Amino acid sequence: GAGVSQSPRYKVAKRGQDVALRCDPISGHVSLFWYQQALGQGPEFLTYFQNEAQLDKSGLPSDRFFAERPEGSVSTLKIQRTQQEDSAVYLCASSLVAYSGANVLTFGAGSRLTVL
């Protein structure tokens, strides 16, 4: 597609429910990032994929968070047993090349998760 597509755009979950957020990166993009953006804050790194390999998951806040990119294109961020502190906008970004420090990221519009 022309850009990074994320779904759903909005998700309301009851505390304790599992949620899955989807990211369709730009076709052919090697690198894929997930970020968490709390209200009034900048994006915080969660995890990074190069093709299907998850090379860095140091930003995942707990073992309730899991991400995958099994075929090196679409990625899913799963949050188990959601808590209120998980409420945030989850951003996906992709880049054409493998991470090099000077990469330009293309971001999706985000998935806004609200946990009641």
Next chain:
Amino acid sequence: GDSVTQMEGPVTLSEEAFLTINCTYTATGYPSLFWYVQYPGEGLQLLLKATKADDKGSNKGFEATYRKETTSFHLEKGSVQVSDSAVYFCALSDSNTGNQFYFGTGTSLTVIP
């Protein structure tokens, strides 16, 4: 560790006013520096970047110069327009510290006619 500190908002300016949004950084290596902009309801978009000291990034009338001596990357525009109203994020990327970008907290800009 690496971090970015940017000027807190919100900032409100009249059309055609001069804009400065301050950004300073801390990095262990030699980072690349970026400004991203987020318009209402949209994803973050790259505004400009600089990859080494003394580089100047520019786009749509915005400029920022990578100053290693002051560890700064301040965003400037000589004459803002209503359409520049958005949230601006300063960011750094340092391949020495892993596969991540570090973002500031964002500065909300509103330009009034």
